[in-house]
Structure formats: structure tokens, C-alpha cells
Amino acid sequence: MDGTGLPVVKKETVGRKGKTEGQPAHTREAKLGTVFAQTKWEEKGYAIGDPDSTTYTGAIETAEEFGIRLYVEAWNRGWSRAEKKVVIGVHAGVARMLDGILSGD
Numbered sequence: 481m482d483g484t485g486l487p488v489v490k491k492e493t494v495g496r497k498g499k500t501e502g503q504p505a506h507t508r509e510a511k512l513g514t515v516f517a518q519t520k521w522e523e524k525g526y527a528i529g530d531p532d533s534t535t536y537t538g539a540i541e542t543a544e545e546f547g548i549r550l551y552v553e554a555w556n557r558g559w560s561r562a563e564k565k566v567v568i569g570v571h572a573g574v575a576r577m578l579d580g581i582l583s584g585d
Contacts, residue, residue, distance in 0.1 A: 481513035481550060481569040486540070512538040513550040515557050533557075 485507030489519040496505040518527040537553050539546055551559075559565065 481511065481546075481567075483509045483511040485512045508540045510538060510540050511543070511546040512536065513546070513553070515550070515554045517557075 486509075487506060487545075488508050490504070493505040494573055498505045514534055517530045519530055520528045522528055535553060535557065537549055537550060539552050541549070
């Protein structure tokens with residue numbers, strides 16, 4: 481999972497602080513996540529993702545909302561049946577939130 485700033489029109493940033501003190505925001509963060517299965521390993525032992533199992537989800541929403549979105553996608557794809565579960569994330573807010581949800585799994 482990761483996120484990046486997308487330029488948006490002014491009405492999308494009303495009431496949001498910008499990165500520069502006293503300046504309005506010019507972007508909104510879009511978050512993207514993927515869920516996939518890895519069932520094979522190459523000769524050096526690295527897991528190979530199954531391209532036919534990959535689904536993506538994305539949205540402009542809070543880290544908490546997106547974490548729930550991503551967890552629901554993983555759950556619907558068989559998270560509860562997975563032998564080994566791994567979350568890889570660059571987005572700290574979503575990763576912390578998912579860690580809280582998944583640790584109770």
C-alpha cells in the first residue's frame with residue numbers, strides 16, 4: 481500500500497491545511513493497495529506473486545477508512561485461510577491501523 485498527492489480543484493481542499501504555513505492545500509492523498517496470493521517460489525527461494533490473483537483498491541479517504549477498505553478486500557480474498565499473512569506498506573498511517581486490526585485476527 482502507498483499514497484501520493486494528487487492535484488485537485490480548490491473546492492476539494494476547502495478547510496484543509498497546506499504543507500506551507502499559511503497556504504491552502506493543493507492536493508489530496510490518494511491511497512492504493514493490492515491483495516495477491518503467492519503460492520510458488522523461484523529457485524533462490526523468493527516468493528512469486530500469482531498475477532491472476534491480484535486485485536487493487538484505491539481511494540481518497542483517511543488512513544483509517546482506507547485500512548478498513550484494504551482489510552475487507554483481503555478478508556474477502558481469503559485472509560482468514562492464509563497460511564502465512566504479510567502486510568507490506570509504505571503509508572505509515574495505514575500500516576499502523578492495519579497492524580492494530582490484524583493483531584487481533
